[in-house]
Amino acid sequence: MAPINQPADLLSQVQDLRRQLDELRRTVGLSSATINRGGLSLLNDAFxxxxxxxxxxxxxxxxxxxxxxxxxxxxxxxxxxxxxxxxxxxxxxxxxxxxxxxxxxxxxDTENGGIARPWLSVPMVPRFSMAASSVWGYMNLDAAALASETVLWVGRIPLVAHSYLNITGVWGRASGTPDTTYRVRLNGTQVGSWAVTGNAIEDLRGPWLISSFLDQSNVKVEVTAVATGAGAVACEVQGVGLRQTP
Incomplete structure (x- = not known):
């Protein structure tokens, strides 16, 4: 006669041992494992x-x-x-x-590609001298020197890795009544512009989309101005920055 609670046949004993082993695995968990070849796949939103x-x-x-x-x-x-x-x-x-x-x-930057952060700055150098100017406090030029579009500042982006560009500086009338339009160009292509008809103001302009230049190297950045009227025009660039999609 079989012991109490003991399965009588061999097949039932094997099935019972498997059940107990499964229960033990669920209770103890996997403490160590090695996968030799192949891999581990987590399906159906497993984590x-x-x-x-x-x-x-x-x-x-x-x-x-x-x-x-x-x-x-x-x-x-x-x-x-x-x-x-x-x-x-x-x-x-x-x-x-x-x-x-x-x-x-x-x-x-998930909207237009490239880097979101950190923001990077673009070093710029002036292409003019204001030695003869009678207005001080910020860089400026006689409006007569800007009768046609003139490059005032230039810089280079070693590698374009951001989707947008902005610029900070002083713009507008340093003296007199000139009206001025400023433009930013990358490799000769205009990416942004703004017009100032009032007194000089220090502010941020942009940002402008430049994603078409992503991954291009040694990209030239130019800030230009063209003015009408008499007086002096503010033309001080304080910073050009690369940034992510606003």
Missing amino acids: LKMINGSGVQVLYFGPDESGRQIIRIRRDGGSDVLWTGFTGNGNQFWRLTDRFGNRELFSD
């Missing part, structure tokens, strides 16, 4: 995560709360290292951050 001894989730590959696939890597203390997310338009981006407040160090 992979790593939790350190302090209970911090330091690695996660899988769906977010909306079912979209993301990657998140954190330091032991919980601050982000690298993570992916989605813009309001549903485009996926990635960001590299520091451990102090998760400041964004590097990211991609």
